[in-house]
Amino acid sequence: MTLDAVLSRIDTDLPEALDRLLELLRIPSISTDPAYKADCARAADWLVEDLKSLGFEAASRPTPGHPMVVAHGGSGDKHLLFYGHYDVQPVDPLTLWDRDPFDPQVQDTAKGKVIRGRGSSDDKGQLMTFLEACRAWKAVHGTLPCKLTIFLEGEEESGSPSLIPFMQANAAELKADIALICDTGLFDDSTPAITTMLRGLLGEEMTIHAASKDLHSGSYGGAAANPIKILAKILGNLSDAQGHITIPHFYDGVAELPDTIRAQWQSLSFDHAKFLGDVGLSIPIGEQDRTPLEMLWSRPTAEINGIWGGYTGDGFKTVLPAQAHAKVSFRLVGDQDADAIRDNFRAWVEAQLPADCRVEWKSHGGGGASVMAIDDPAFEAARLALGAEWGKPAAYIGCGGSIPIAGYFKTYLDMDAMLIGFGRDDDQIHSPNEKYDLECFHKGTRSWARILAKLA
Incomplete structure (x- = not known):
């Protein structure tokens, strides 16, 4: 031949x-x-x-x-x-x-x-x-x-x-x-x-502003807004106890796997215990009603990639920072609209801010799956x-x-x-x-x- x-x-x-x-x-x-x-x-x-x-x-x-x-x-x-x-x-x-x-x-x-x-x-x-x-x-x-x-x-x-x-x-x-x-x-x-x-990718950077300057926690603690606490609380709400993302309309455009593809993936006998064990982990933490391969390949994510604020040097400084920062990325699947998710995420964050705080945004690009x-x-x-x-x-x-x-x-x-x-x-x-x-x-x-x- x-x-x-x-x-x-x-x-x-x-x-x-x-x-x-x-x-x-x-x-x-x-x-x-x-x-x-x-x-x-x-x-x-x-x-x-x-x-x-x-x-x-x-x-x-x-x-x-x-x-x-x-x-x-x-x-x-x-x-x-x-x-x-x-x-x-x-x-x-x-x-x-x-x-x-x-x-x-x-x-x-x-x-x-x-x-x-x-x-x-x-x-x-x-x-x-x-x-x-x-x-x-x-x-x-x-x-x-x-x-x-x-x-x-x-x-x-x-x-x-x-x-x-x-x-x-x-x-x-x-x-x-x-x-x-x-x-x-x-x-x-x-x-x-x-x-x-x-999967597609969307990146967002956020800065929460509170007081006009860093504050002494002994003088202002308990009364003044702490942007790190506010940021941590908001980001902690990104997913519920079952691992589902809580941003409104986040799952719009996410289709279910065809049965033929799901069956083929199951036949691969993916060893998630070894996959996680290789990096010192053991338990899949995402959507609890999905298999690990689905989580990795066909489901969207919201991940916190960086968070910082206040004093992080050697020793200790009792400060209420004026600002707190985070970088958040989203892996997108199916027909999810990156622009719509950006708008919905920003609105979701802003709705949780105390009245005298504000958030500043910086986009790091985005594209669909x-x-x-x-x-x-x-x-x-x-x-x-x-x-x-x-x-x-x-x-x-x-x-x-x-x-x-x-x-x-x-x-x-x-x-x-x-x-x-x-x-x-x-x-x-x-x-x-x-x-x-x-x-x-x-x-x-x-x-x-x-x-x-x-x-x-």
């Missing part, structure tokens, strides 16, 4: 594919630090040349920040867009690395061989699985499997300031039948997954392809975090995205000693070849 020949080529060429990945990993493309601007451009140029060697028409496209890499190749009725990012996180603290983060190496560990270096898993190793699948396909067939657009970003790790303007300006060029994103992971060490739900339309046959085709490679059925899963690019594809290009990645939980992305398992790099490449065969 033609697919067998492609898979065989991937196996044979693994050493050369690994050399190419190590070469890319040596480029310190840290997007958030201006000192590495030239290195980000160098990484973009490296990818352009690699894509050209595969027969793509590729270019490094300027932005006010770091370049976008855009490439087009292949032909056919099916048009797929692949997205990845070539920038990486800073490496601090350097003293916690066992080796130079930009001198990557294949290492033997108790669990097998790993590729060690910054960006190995997030996201250079992941994006190269797709390019290596295309390379093997081209070597065997002489052509790419279908019409392909490659879209690689250089600012994902620094907030993507250029992304939306670039997508808006180039929407006609970038639009495809579906987007493929390789910036996620397996469900567990051996179960492949397609992420179909991504992304839910993919898995009735598109492409999703089931990809799920079957992944199952064939990994030897067990792939799972449709949710993601507790937020991956904005998936929502951007829907908002600005009107297309769904499939998030398929091969990272593992212990890859230590964003941390010292980041790694990517060689097995994941190899089987990830084979997986993309199988997916391309199904979709094309």
Whole structure:
């Protein structure tokens, strides 16, 4: 079979594919630090040349920040867009690395061989699985499997300031039948997954003002409003005894899970005791009428991320502070409206303030959730392809975090995205000693070849 020949080529060429990945990993493309601007451009140029060697028409496209890499190749009725990012996180603290983060190496560990270096898993190793699948396909067939657009970003790790303007300006060029994103992971060490739900995110910062200045608690305590007490009481009311969020209309737009997805999640046998035990906890604390996986993937949250005020230095100071501060974030699901939740949260807080106190607000942005339309046959085709490679059925899963690019594809290009990645939980992305398992790099490449065969 033609697919067998492609898979065989991937196996044979693994050493050369690994050399190419190590070469890319040596480029310190840290997007958030201006000192590495030239290195980000160098990484973009490296990818352009690699894509050209595969027969793509590729270019490094300027932005006010770091370049976008855009490439087009292949032909056919099916048009797929692949997205990845070539920038990486800073490496601090350097003293916690066992080796130079930009001198990557294949290492033997108790669990097998790993590729060690910054960006190995997030996201250079992941994006190269797709390019290596295309390379093997081209070597065997002489052509790419279908019409392909490659879209690689250089600012994902620094907030993507250029992304939306670039997508808006180039929407006609970038639009495809579906987007493929390789910036996620397996469900567990051996179960492949397609992420179909991504929670949105809303951030709010609040400052409660009381007296015009800090007060001596001996002189004013008991009579004057203490903004820390007021803030603590309000935030303590965020959820009830059953873990439900108490903000009015908070659950508007939150849909129940389809029975098929709920049954699939239950079949995953998620070990919540181990999940919490790994961080020194034992009891799920959220909505008591929901399973832990539902809490993590398909239910909204309200969390206090920081709270401060008064005297916090060494020793003791008996003060009633004039101000108290908190940062609160909301993970959003389904059709929850970030703007409506912000308005309702602010009104809820203000209704609980004493008459002579006021609250000052600072927004930290917000965006809704992304839910993919898995009735598109492409999703089931990809799920079957992944199952064939990994030897067990792939799972449709949710993601507790937020991956904005998936929502951007829907908002600005009107297309769904499939998030398929091969990272593992212990890859230590964003941390010292980041790694990517060689097995994941190899089987990830084979997986993309199988997916391309199904979709094309």
